[in-house]
Amino acid sequence: MDKTFGHRNRHYSTSRLVFWSTIFGALLMYIVFRSLRSSDSLDSSGSSSTPLHTTAKWGGKDWEQSVQISAHPRSGSHNSVLVTGAAGFVGSHVSAALKRRGDGVVGLDCFNNYYDPSLKRARQKLLAESGVFIIEGDINDSELLKKLFDLVTFTHVMHLAAQAGVRYAMKNPNSYVHSNIAGLVSIFEACKAANPQPAIIWASSSSVYGLNTKVPFSEKDRTDNPASLYAATKKAGEEIAHTYNHIYGLSITGLRFFTVYGPWGRPDMAYFFFTKDILKGKPITVYEGPAHASVARDFTFIDDIVKGCLGSLDSAEKSTGSGGKKTGPAQLRVFNLGNTSPVQVTRLVNILEGLLKVKAKKNVLPLPRNGDVLYTHANISYAMKEFGYKPTTNLEAGLKKFVKWYLDYYSVTS
Missing domain, CATH: 3.90.25.10 (UDP-galactose 4-epimerase, domain 1)
Structure with a gap:
């Protein structure tokens, strides 16, 4: 019994060390990345010289008008929502549902080639037909985010952009740090600086439960034994969310999705x-x-996930910060969305x-x-x-x- 207990303590300490080392390393990479990004210049086509970016041309009166029209809600009782990863599987379904009920929706997506971009373009086309404008850009582009928040007073940000997939992390680990950690910080920074600050709902993952053996997985369970880099970046995201909530008063809700499937799904599933x-x-x-x-x-159909996303958005309280300064405690939640x-x-x-x-x-x-x-x-x-x-x-x-x-x-x- 004593030997087993000692082994568990050593395992716990090691897993905590690995986890915090992951966060520290990721944040270090983010700082380096931001410093490099600030020295990048855009050419006449609006494309960044760094290979980490795939930012299409944005800006100009027509572009601004498209953003503002798309963001305009049906009435004053509806929301204005920025949806990142809007051309993705969950993002496209959530964007369509928000628009159908009368919310203003602006999408943001980098259209990377992790899987066939033509599927993302097809989703984009369908959303355009329903009045949702998707901007092609990187969530790490601070200038683009600042411009969007200058143009629109978003009530909510539905942050669904992420590098998905457990196995791909073994091939391209940097893409997970770039999207899931650096990208999350970029979104939080933009929301922190906004006045008023929007409430944020973002995609965590059921992968944070990692090597847990207790079932069913509950939000109160330990999540310090990730089984993959993807899971580690999502766990790091939850810790970063706690920090921005605590310091800046951002209202933040994390959603742990469980194996989402359905029409217009991801080909890597x-x-x-x-x-x-x-x-x-x-x-x-x-x-x-x-x-x-x-x-x-725990396969979860996309329509059920959409209901969970909208429910968490509708029940989110307002952020309590103003101009980057916290004025009081803010809501911080995380939910399982499974079947x-x-x-x-x-x-x-x-x-x-x-x-x-x-x-x-x-x-x-x-x-x-x-x-x-x-x-x-x-x-x-x-x-x-x-x-x-x-x-x-x-x-x-x-x-x-x-x-x-x-x-x-x-x-x-x-």
Whole structure:
């Protein structure tokens, strides 16, 4: 018993050291990055000379008018929201939902090539048809952010831009620091300087629960054992959010998403590339844990996630800072947004086989040490209490909608 306890203490100390080292290193990189960014100059096309940026031309009267028209709410009782990552999966759905109900919405997205940018452009086109203008730019571009906040008095910022994916961190770790830490600080800095300051809702991740074995995952559980760099950057983001809330009075709500899926989803997600490969007759890889344990995920349909995003926005209190100075305590929250019903990945494959009417060719392999965890399971009682969050779509119903969209979008005959 004593040996085990001593081992756990050593493990705890080591994990804390790794975590805080990650934050320190990330912030150091951010400081260096900002200093380099300030010395960059824009050429006549508005493109930065640094390879870290993909900033399209912005500015001018027409551009300003597009921003202001898009940001204008239907009435005084509605909000004006800046949505970062607006051409992304969750961002595009949230932007459309906000616009439908009468809020003013301005999108910001860098359209990087982490996955096929044409899918992001297609989402952008749909949003444009509904009156949402998406600016192509980097969340680390402080000049662009300052210009946006000068043009529009945003009531809220829905910060959904991030470098996603657990496995990609092994290939391009710097992109996670650039987007998930430096980018988050840039957004907080812009919001801090605004007067009045907007309330902020931002995308954390269920990955922060890391190597936890207690289920279901609750917001009060420890999150200091990340299993991936992606998870570490999201955990660092939550600590940074606490700092900006404490010092500057920013109202900040973090959302821990659990395996979001659905139409217009991300091609790097298993349900998406499983569908693609099954239809092409290619074998898919299904991972299993030790002793043939099944990998399971708390798959959450996009419509339920959107409800959670809007609910957290509507229940967010105002920031208490003015001109970068705190005038009183501000709201700080974090919510799980999941489905509360973990499903084995093998069951996911079975459902897809039925919907696609194709038998999958499966290669079953041990779960690699690439940051993936064996299972996720959300406790959503806090979100349910605060704003009535209640998911209503099971995996079979959600996948049916996804497959219908997939076959239509890619013009595939099943």
